[in-house]
Amino acid sequence: MATPRKKDLMAVVPQGNPDSTGGAATARPWALAGQAAAALAAGMGVGRFVYTPILPLMHAQAGLSPQLGAGLATSNYAGYLVGALATIAVPALARARLALRGSLVVLTASLALMPATRAGDVWLGLRFVAGVASALIFVIAVSALLAGLHTRAQHLVGWGFGGVGAGIALSGGLLLVLRTTATWQQAWWSAAGLTVVFAILAWRLPMPAHRAGPAASPGGPQAGPRAFTALLTSYSLEGIGYIIAGTFLVAAIDQSASGWLGTGAWVLVGLAAVPSPALWAWLSRTWSRPALLLVALVVQAVGIALPVLGGGAAAALASAILFGGTFLGISTLALAVGTHLRVARAVAILTTGYSAGQILGPVAVAPLLHHGYQVTLLASAGVVALAAVAAGVLRLRFPHDLGPLPSRVRATRLK
Structure with a gap:
């Protein structure tokens, strides 16, 4: 796989003010x-x-x-x-x-x-x-x-x-x-x-x-509210679903497997997460970000459910890789899509919805804990699947023309 190039990640991460660099610019x-x-x-x-x-x-x-x-x-x-x-x-x-x-x-x-x-x-x-x-x-x-x-x-x-x-x-x-x-x-x-x-x-x-940067042009093109509503819904649901797995994954694996497996799987989550933002950035040069968001959410939902549906060490470790390889990528993709849509304070709004979802997640599954932690993983996977549905709605009518076109989208437009 090719190494992510210089502009890759800035395509999926909201950019800071280029005039507000200060000491960071000289490091x-x-x-x-x-x-x-x-x-x-x-x-x-x-x-x-x-x-x-x-x-x-x-x-x-x-x-x-x-x-x-x-x-x-x-x-x-x-x-x-x-x-x-x-x-x-x-x-x-x-x-x-x-x-x-x-x-x-x-x-x-x-x-x-x-x-x-x-x-x-x-x-x-x-x-x-x-x-x-x-x-x-x-x-x-x-x-x-x-x-x-x-x-x-x-x-x-x-x-x-x-x-x-x-x-x-x-x-x-x-x-x-x-x-x-x-x-x-x-x-x-x-x-x-x-x-x-x-x-x-x-x-x-x-x-x-x-340093004060240039103000955004109020007359510039903007996306309709439907696209941003679909994104906000998807990202808030992801906040609920991912945090349930992020909190209870080790405990759920430990309920069905003794020894090192639960904590070992958590180590693997971290290792898979290290390169994931750069990897999803590299993919976004070719593929539409809403499409990648949809794929990442589906992969994450499958990964969360694996320890329950499959059982055993292989399922637990595969779950860790899929979960670790997507949760940071989903965040960078969602925030970049919000910036692309040119909605005022999009990143702040999305972060608030995501954070509120993380508060709601553990509270929502608390009544299920009487049945064990594995039930909570199924609930988590279900919520992430709903987030994928919302991402699918976003993908259908996404206004790509508000920003640079990925190569696949550009090729489709030229046909």
């Missing part, structure tokens, strides 16, 4: 991508997703009930929504190095304090705080990444986003080693330690400076 491209990847690994890969492989340990050793487990996930996602909204209300947060460093410190503390108590209310508060910090880290790191690489080495943006997968893989690998020899408390402390390592690597991430 060496690989260094900037690596620092942003480290920040995303800390904020998302560990801070947000390490809960997934720790959950079975807390069930077994800390007496965590399935209902409280779902509540902790919901609290974290609610905090993420609050953090994302904070960057919309106070745009300067997205360019503040102090906010990045403070969030890294707060996130690390919230992880380290989880073993200090067995009180559910305290756990809920700590996961909420971790969610706020994760959102701030994500927005700041992505803003620096896009601003710094907007006019050079754009192919590295995908690898920067791959830091999320790297954080998942490394924290999952750590839990794979600890699961038979350590306690749930040591698991949280180890996660905090790994976050410290990533925080050190991300500490000097250069921030974009604020």
Whole structure:
């Protein structure tokens, strides 16, 4: 497979203001991508997703009930929504190095304090705080990444986003080693330690400076509301469906297979996620983004259902590859489509719908937890399938003429 070219990823990721580069513009491209990847690994890969492989340990050793487990996930996602909204209300947060460093410190503390108590209310508060910090880290790191690489080495943006997968893989690998020899408390402390390592690597991430860019032309062509409504529906449903699997996949596999398989599958999720943004960007040079979004959602729905429908190690590992290879790609594709449609504040609206879906997901499946985690995977796959239906509606009447045409679409128009 060819290496993604320089312009590939910017075709699927919303672009920052080219005039708002500041110190990010003078940093060496690989260094900037690596620092942003480290920040995303800390904020998302560990801070947000390490809960997934720790959950079975807390069930077994800390007496965590399935209902409280779902509540902790919901609290974290609610905090993420609050953090994302904070960057919309106070745009300067997205360019503040102090906010990045403070969030890294707060996130690390919230992880380290989880073993200090067995009180559910305290756990809920700590996961909420971790969610706020994760959102701030994500927005700041992505803003620096896009601003710094907007006019050079754009192919590295995908690898920067791959830091999320790297954080998942490394924290999952750590839990794979600890699961038979350590306690749930040591698991949280180890996660905090790994976050410290990533925080050190991300500490000097250069921030974009604020400069007023040219205003969007109010008279330019815009898409009708139907296309954006279909996109918003699809992406919000994806938020519900993917987060159910992202929270309970390891626990569901552990219910039907003993040993290393559940945590091992989670490591594979991270490894598959590392190259996925760059891969989907490369594909978008040839294929329509709505078509790719539809395909990615169908693949993800099949992957989520595999551990239930197939059973065994092969199904679990295949599920991990399909899930890990799509969830970041779906996000980059959906946000790029929103930008293509030229709807005002499209990225903010889509992110809000996606975040709201992530809050709703664990709450919606909480009544099903009495029947085991595998039932929740079927529900997750069903919701993602509905997201694919909405993406199919988007694909039918998508206004490709609002932006550059992929080669397949361009060839079809010339016939």
